[in-house]
Amino acid sequence: NSKNYILAIESSCDDTSAAVLCHTKVLSNVVATQEIHKQYGGVVPELASRAHQQNIVPVVHQALAKANIDKKQLSAIAFTRGPGLMGSLLVGTSFAKSLALGLNIPLIEVNHMEAHILAHFIEDESQTAPTFPFLAMTISGGHTQIVKVSDYFEMEVMGETLDDAVGEAFDKSAKLMGLPYPGGPLIDKYAKLGNPKAYTFPKPKVDGLNFSFSGLKTSILYFLQRESQKNPDFISQNMNDICASVQFTILEILMEKLQMAVEQTGIKQIAIGGGVAANSGIRGRLKDAEENLGWQTFIPKFEYCTDNAAMIGIVGLLKFYRGDFTDQSVAAKARYAI
Ligand code: KG4
Ligand code: ZN
Secondary structure, three states, X not given: OOOOEEXXXXXXXXXXXXXXXXXXXXXXXXXXXXXXXXXXXXXXXXXXXXXXXXXXXXXXXXXXXXHOOXXXXXXXXXXEEEOOOHHHHHHHHHHHHHHHHHHOOOEEEEEHHXXXXXXXXXXXXOOOOOOOOEEEEXXXXXXXXEEEEEEOOEEEEEEEEOOOOXXXXXXXXXXXXXXXXXXXXXXXXXXXXXXXXXXXXOOOOOOOXXXXXXXXXXXXXXXXXXXXXXXXXXXXXXHHHHXXXXXXXXXXXXXXXXXXXXXXXXXXXXXXXXXXXXXXXHHHHHHHHHHHHXXXXXXXXXXXXXXXXXXHHHHHHHHHHHOOOEOOOOOOOOOXXX
């Protein structure tokens, strides 16, 4: 078992990544982040696809070299089939298919959203895996989802965003304040110095466990326009308080839905993933919930929270042991539900 080497490839959005796993251990996890999108304030699909084409070969070579593995030693190749940007997914999918064909080894397709959740099962001294059943909340620039996880491949989406992802809510709010992309980490930084109750923004009225963040963005826009008309320096003079209040509103929305999911299921193990899991505010709120509500919370190592191939590799490995392979007819799938 422990001598099975899996090569994993992730190219669903704007990060080209390749990883080599030996059983549940990560030997290498190389991520090429595309800087080109920064100047546009968001991911440009055409440019992402082109950058993946340029990055994929060197990134795979680096992953193999860092793992000190020759490609002839590989047992299987796992790749992200979807969901994601079609042009981006195509690059990883085509590459994985050709390499598996060339090496005559099994090909394993992976759902990116399942991978964010199963990243908790990567063996690493800095993280602990939850036990089944648990609730997973994936929060990033592309996703906002609460999933009930009964087993590795027994997942039920309980709620998801109807419009913007939570990371987008952070980034778009930051953009309105004139902060560079991605603004999430900056809002987090300034929020630490501000008063979260300084301004109030309306929370969206969305039934059940679904989310909506586009209304919040609009109300922040109107608020900033109104205040800036009265005082042109309003934003710069009150940056910390605005960031703290915006972040507080977003966290209230996330925590309220999580609490509802806990009440509905009686499950108190909460596993968080995605880039927004880096937010210090959400980490604080989860700690509070551990103390006050008896929750048990889990956050993977940061490099396994953001888009990465190691999480594709752990799913690949689980499927490898099940003999769950795909054939050369497999095609990328931009919309691909859990
Ligand atoms: O998972 P990720 O690297 O990429 C995908 O979206 O797939 O997540 C990036 C998102 C961005 O929206 C970024 O602003 C947000 O995560 N983010 C944060 C923080 N760090 C990253 N948002 C709030 N606070 C942070 N500390
Ligand atoms: Zn992702």
